[in-house]
Amino acid sequence: MHQVWPLPGRPIDDRDDGALEELYRYPLDAADRWLAVNFVSSLDGGIEVDGRSAGLSTPADRRVFALGHDLADVVLLGSGTALAEDYPGLRPDARAADRRRRHGLSPAPPLAVVTSGSLPADATSLVDVLVPSIVVTSAAAPAEQQEAWRAAGAQVLLAGDEAVDLPTAxxxxxxxxxxxxxxxxxxxxxGTLLHDDLVDELRLSIAPMAVAGRAGRVATSAEPLDAPRGFEVASLLVDDDGTLLVRYVRAGLRR
Incomplete structure (x- = not known):
């Protein structure tokens, strides 16, 4: 792996955790909170193979993807992704546990699953966890469903009346x-996070393969944004297998 940006460039080997941690840390000196989006994409913009992201992931992508949750306080995901990917809770291995200790973090980050109310109470993201998950929903979610989530061990965070209010959440x-x-x-x-100007950083791994077809994209919404959201390149790494690892930070934010 080689750092292309910022200059000067430098090689980063498999044992150089410090260099990657510095690039992929969450800079709370730049904001009161920091939300980073993590995605792997094909070079033609697809984010899935047979409905899942695993077919696109490369060793380099998995390495930086792990940094996303290893250095986080919480992992946010939509209920559709939680179900499609059969997401379990995070269980840090020895390397990740050491990383979290060194950065002063809790032993494991919880999942925060955003749902309109349809998330099953027996979803893997709620029952196969080391620490209790957080269900982010609105007051419109049926009371019996909220109780079922709590009975499964989850915390329920209500934000919004009819629909989830992400800024409040x-x-x-x-x-x-x-x-x-x-x-x-x-x-x-x-797409909703971008619409609400809540994305501080977008971490995109571009795998050296094309998928064509009708594969989804990183962000979708019923209507285009009122105006494109500007981002600046914060770092660019190139792996020996051709994977590009790009970090984009929202324009105007210091990193």
């Missing part, structure tokens, strides 16, 4: 100490 997460937020999809959630 993120503010409440930050108030509870979850200030480093790693968003791992899906596209609909990322």
């Amino acid at each position: 993120l503010a409440r997460l930050a108030d509870d100490g979850y200030r480093r937020i790693d968003c791992e999809g899906g596209p609909g959630l990322v």
